[in-house]
Amino acid sequence: MKVFMLLVWATVPVFFAAYHYGPGQQKMVLDDVDQTVKKAQQAEADQDWPAAVQLYEDALAMIPKDRVAAAHKIRLQRDQAMMFAGRLPEAYLDLKAFLGELEQESQPDQKLLASVREAMANAQYYVTWTLRLEGVGKNDWEPFIEGSRQNYRLLAEQAAESGDSSKLKKHQESLEAVIRLAEIGQKELQGIPIPKQCQCKGGCCNGVCNGKGKGKGKGKGKGKGKKKNKDHRGASAGPPPDDGGS
Numbered sequence: 001m002k003v004f005m006l007l008v009w010a011t012v013p014v015f016f017a018a019y020h021y022g023p024g025q026q027k028m029v030l031d032d033v034d035q036t037v038k039k040a041q042q043a044e045a046d047q048d049w050p051a052a053v054q055l056y057e058d059a060l061a062m063i064p065k066d067r068v069a070a071a072h073k074i075r076l077q078r079d080q081a082m083m084f085a086g087r088l089p090e091a092y093l094d095l096k097a098f099l100g101e102l103e104q105e106s107q108p109d110q111k112l113l114a115s116v117r118e119a120m121a122n123a124q125y126y127v128t129w130t131l132r133l134e135g136v137g138k139n140d141w142e143p144f145i146e147g148s149r150q151n152y153r154l155l156a157e158q159a160a161e162s163g164d165s166s167k168l169k170k171h172q173e174s175l176e177a178v179i180r181l182a183e184i185g186q187k188e189l190q191g192i193p194i195p196k197q198c199q200c201k202g203g204c205c206n207g208v209c210n211g212k213g214k215g216k217g218k219g220k221g222k223g224k225g226k227k228k229n230k231d232h233r234g235a236s237a238g239p240p241p242d243d244g245g246s
Contacts, residue, residue: 026064033063037074040081049085053078072098072112080119083197088130092123114155118171121151125178126197132181132189133198142182149178 040055056078063071075098082091099116102108125148131141156171181189 029062029064030067033059033070033074036062037077040077044081047084049081052081053085053087056081069109069112072109076112076116076119079123083123083126088123088126088197092120092127095120095123114158117151118155121148121155121174121178122197124148124151125174125181126195128181129189129195130198132186133194145178145182149175149182152178 036055036059040052040059043049043052043055056074059074060071060078063074075094079091079095079098082088082094095116099113099120102113102116124144128141128145128148131144152171152175156168156175159165159167159171
């Protein structure tokens, strides 16, 4: 019996080491990811968008490759934060790639797909706004607003099919805002305070198209984030920031 007990005690450190360097190690990593995401969300609440983006980037770098669903959610949150951090072109390009990847999956997560599509439609809307303020011609900005219109229309149709009246109303309002932006005159557009998402670093969104701006718009506002933009729903206001990734 004594020999058996000694053998049992001798194996305890082995089992402990196996757990620590196996499942235990991964749990520590996941805990770090969770804490980093919470810090990013707090940065969003404080409207410190550059810090939020960096923290989401840190979380993505840490998360194990097999945690695909969690990585997708963090990626969406990162892209949404980018739009408020003056990095609209980067957000648009990654959302475009992200949406394409999901559409190619045989069985994509439909909720995630809808959230990414909504974020993409939102980005397309604000890219259009920025390009128009830069003086880019209609042939260059029209594909973006048309893409936004198609995405919001699809989302509205899906909401109607599922019987979700709240989302249907939201997407219909966003669709109406897209149509207004396409039809509003240049002078009237320049007189509206520019949304936070449109304030790209360097003052341009030409990184997402081949057009070259001929001039910057007038009357740029100083919106401070999601809350203000949600309330900015005048005749030419755009869709409120999507919240699919939160």
